[in-house]
Each structure stands twice: as structure tokens, then as C-alpha cells.
Amino acid sequence: MDACIHLLAALFLAPLIPGVINRVKARMAGRVGRPLLQTYFDLAKLIRKGVVVSHTASWVLAAGPAVSLAGVTCALLLVPGPAGDAAVAFTGDFMLAAYCLGLSRLALILAALDTGSSFEGMGASREAAFSALAEPVLFLCFLILAAGAPEISLSGMLGQGLTGVLAPERLFVPAILFILLLTENSRIPVDDPNTHLELTMIHEVMVLDHSGPDMAFIVYGASLKLWFFAALTVLSALPVRAMPPGAAWAAFLAGMLAVAMIVGLVESCMARLRLPRVPRLLGGAGALAALSLVLTVWR
16 A cells, blocks of 8 residues: 555655755845746647657657656666565665666667757767766665675665664765765756756756657656655665655655755756766775775675
8 A cells, every 4th residue: 555655655755856846946146036847848838739740850869768767667666665665675676676777778769869859969978877877886886785685685684774883874865866866867967957058068958859648758757767866865765664654755745855955956046067077986986885884794
């Protein structure tokens, strides 16, 4: 039951996360900003629009957004709720979750390359390069969480919080997962989702040729991906499994809100990094994750 509630919460509440981020950024800049439900309005508008397809594109362009959305949704099926196991849970399911996200990314990269646009090809190459650096860091985090977990699955690894025997080593995990959230979702300081300068764009330049329902799939998939990484961050930090179901859900939703607000604060206080510095950021996160893993094994 909890798995179904978490999946429904993700499907319905995920578009709120970009709204919270934008509201925090607007308040920090002294502006009113867009409505909190702006992403829902955008999705409704895009669904009603028509699709414009490049004459050089094939079925790959049309299939990319749908496959990308399906990959993120499948990954969400493997994430547990705050008070129970995931809808689909088995030993080693964290590997499937990572590669579902990889499939989602690959679909958008191929769709970008299929347009024949040099700008979209540039964005696709950057997306592939940064994801190749981020994926090992994600697996290191999963290995840290798996050490001492009652079950080597996301349902057994998450929800234990920072308390217990492995507390010193696991202190770094939420911070590393937060850096991965910023990287995988092309947020500042890795990328600026609101930029209009094509030479500096990563994710946004990949979807320039998409419109209508295809663009709605991409926007909705991006919201679900934000929810996925925010849920990983919150569940790795809070011991929700030790709480009553009602308190666990309250703590989880408050944590998701806090993550969204922190993203907004980071984007308000920091500028986008130069592209050569992004690998250094991911390299530092990877080194911190490797240190945590060594300390976990040594202990």
C-alpha cells in the first residue's frame, strides 16, 4: 500500500518541485515569480499543442521523449516509500534503477542527435560526458548504503538514516547525492535550466526541436527525475523506517520540500561553473564517496 501511495505522490507532486525551486529563486531576487503550479500549467498547455518535426528526423526523435519518461517512471518503481518497501523490490535492484535512468538519458541523446542539429549534438556530447562521470559516483553511494543494510536493495538500503554504526561514513552520502541531483538534472552550478545561450547549454539545447506533447513528456520526466534524486537524498538522511507511518510521511514530505528549497538557494547564491570545472566537482564527489566506502569497509 505504501508503495502505491509513494508512486502516486511522485506522479502527482513531482511537478511541484520545480515550482518550489522557482519560487525560492524569485523570493531571493526580490520578485514575485511564477505561480507555484506553473509546471502543471505548462504541461496542460504543451499537451494541447501540435508537434513540429524536422524533415531530417526519423522515428527516433518521436520515440525519445516517451522512452525517456518510461525509463524514469520505471526507476521510481524501485524507490521505496518512507513507510514501506518499493513497488518492485529485489536484491540488486539499485543497478536496474541506475540503468533505467541511463536508458532515459540515452533516449534523449539519440533523439537530439537524430535532428541533425550541430547545437543539439553539442548538448548531447556534454550530457554523455557528465553522465559518464556521475554514474560511478552514484554506484559508490549505493555501495556505501548497502554496507550493513538488512537487504541489498533500495528498500533495504534507504530509510535507515544517519544513525547507527555506520553514521560517520554515511554522513557524506546525502551531500554526494545532492551533488548528483544537481548534475543529473542539469541545475546550477552544472547547468542553468533557464539559460538562452545555446553555447553554454547542456540539457536544454538537447530538446530544442521538441514541441507539443513530446515536450510535455520531457518536462514531466525531468520533474520525476528531480523527485527520484530528492527521494534518494531524503531517505538516505532520515531514519523514517523507525517512525510511525504518519510521522514518516510527514518527515519525508518535509524533507522533499527542504531539498527543493536548498536547490533554489544554491541557484540563487551560485553562478554556473565553467564546463572544465564540472568534472572537478564530480571528481571531488567521487573521491569523497570512495573515502566513505573505504571507511565503511575498514570498519
